[in-house]
Amino acid sequence: MQLITDEEIMKNHDKPMIVALGFFDGIHYGHRVIIEETVRQARESNVLSGVFTFHPHPLKVLAPKRAPGLITALSQKRRILAEMGVDRLIVKAFTKEFAATDFRSFVQTYLVQYLKVKGVVVGEDFRFGKESKGDATAMKELGEKYGFTVTVFDTIRVNGVEVRSTLIRNLILKGQMDxxxxxxxxxxxxxxxxxxxDGRGHQLGFPTANLSLAVDYVIPDYGVYAGYIIVHGKRYQAVANIGVRPTFAKSDLSIEIHILDYSGNLYDEIVEIELIKKIRSERSFDSIDELVAQIKDDIVSTRQILSNDITAKS
Ligand SMILES: Cc1cc2nc3c(=O)[nH]c(=O)nc-3n(C[C@H](O)[C@H](O)[C@H](O)COP(=O)(O)O)c2cc1C
Ligand SMILES: Nc1ncnc2c1ncn2[C@@H]1O[C@H](COP(=O)(O)OP(=O)(O)O)[C@@H](O)[C@H]1O
Structure with missing residues (x-):
């Protein structure tokens, strides 16, 4: 998959393309439907498939206090989209200046003039351009004017529930990973x-890799989670404590991962953790012995949960 960022967007791309437009945080089930359709249409018409997205999140620029935590970092989006067979990922830097672009000139300049778009795929709630004045109806009119197709998807439902990034964020905040x-x-x-x-993990008998997060993720409900850690492309069973470690009178957020049946030095490594299921809430213990006994129990629970895990890849 080709990555096209700012300056490269402003060139004349000669190969025609069908493009999905959106921020696509999480690339959740609803996003996948839109993107898969984009790839399908592109293959059928023998043109390139693309995803046009923005970075950072528009609210981070326009109203930072209201900006939501992220479900996916750009690097994760990139990998998922490549796996889905998308030919091009176009990432436009979202600045105050760009936000002031009229929706018609966004289409005319970026989609028509530079990217030679033959088709656009969006969700019904997609808004674009200055003051979010552009919507799906406006996009259809512009499609007719410039000669590209416009496919608009109703919000995708699973089990009758509309799948939106907000729903996903709320489930993360509640720790409902399953x-x-x-x-x-x-x-x-x-x-x-x-x-x-603090080097305390080794003293407790359970070393924990402390994670400094790559982006402002949505932070799950504080507690202990069974999951996996991916190090150098290898996946290990792991148990994570997400919280403030009240036993040690700490108050800053920490994400600590004990890897089962593992020893090695992980400092400075970029790793990925997958949270499968919340085991319990974080709490304060009266003694280190009690905390250690509880961690042992958490490890037993983790092994049990992961032995039944449907996402486990053998
Ligand atoms: C599975 C697991 C569960 C934990 N649960 C708690 C907890 O409920 N409360 C708490 O204060 N610390 C808990 N901890 C301890 C801290 O997360 C951390 O491991 C410890 O403070 C060592 O920190 P360090 O890596 O900075 O040395 C837990 C650790 C593990 C591995
Ligand atoms: N099974 C394991 N799980 C997590 N980290 C481990 C493990 N074995 C060794 N390590 C290493 O030990 C470090 C954690 O040890 P710890 O005593 O908790 O120190 P720190 O407070 O610096 O995190 C990890 O960052 C990693 O480099």
């Missing part, structure tokens, strides 16, 4: 770098 799988189509995954902590 329910989330239905709507996201894969486990919630966070990318980060392993940094040094």
């Amino acid at each position: 329910k989330l799988l239905t709507y996201l189509g894969r486990p919630y995954t966070l990318v980060g770098k392993v940094v040094r902590g």
Whole structure:
């Protein structure tokens, strides 16, 4: 998959393309339907398939206080889209200046003049251009004017529920990872770098890799989760504590992962954790012995949960 960013967008691309437009945070089940249709149409018409997205999240620029936590970092979107067979990922830097572009000139300049778009695929709630004045109806009119097709999808439902990024975010916030799988189509995954902590994990007998997150992710409900960690492309069973470690009178957010049946140095490695199921809430223990006994129990629960895990890849 070819990545096209800012300056490269403003060139004349000669190969025609059918493009899905949106921020696509999470690339959840609904997004996948839109993107799969884009790839299908492109193959049928023998043109390139593309996803046109923005970075960072528009609200991060326009109203930072209202910006939601992210479900996917750009690097994750990139990998998922490549796996889906998308030919081009176009990432437009979202700036205040760009946000002031009239929706007609966005279409005329970016889609028609530079990208030679033959078709556009969007969800019914897609809004674009200055003050979000452009919508699906406007896109259809512009399609007729410039000669590209416009496919508009109603919001996709699963089990009668509309799948939206907000729904996914709320399930993460509530720690409902198993329910989330239905709507996201894969486990919630966070990318980060392993940094040094207080060195207490080894003393407890359970070393924990401390994750410094790559982006402002949606932070799951504080607690202990069974899941996996991916290191150098290899997947290990793991148990994660997400919270503030009240036992040690700490208050900053920490994401700590103990990897089952593993020893090795992970400092400075970029790793990915997949959260499969919440085991319990984080709590304060009266003694280290009690915490250690509970961690042992958490590990037993983790093994049991992962032995029944439908996402386990053998
Ligand atoms: C499975 C697991 C569960 C944990 N649960 C809690 C908890 O409920 N409350 C708490 O204060 N610390 C808990 N911890 C401890 C901290 O997350 C952390 O491992 C410990 O403070 C060591 O920190 P360090 O890596 O910075 O040395 C848990 C650790 C693990 C591995
Ligand atoms: N099974 C394991 N799970 C997690 N980290 C491990 C494991 N074995 C070794 N390590 C290493 O130990 C480090 C964590 O040890 P710990 O005593 O908790 O120190 P810190 O407080 O710096 O995180 C990890 O960052 C990793 O490099």
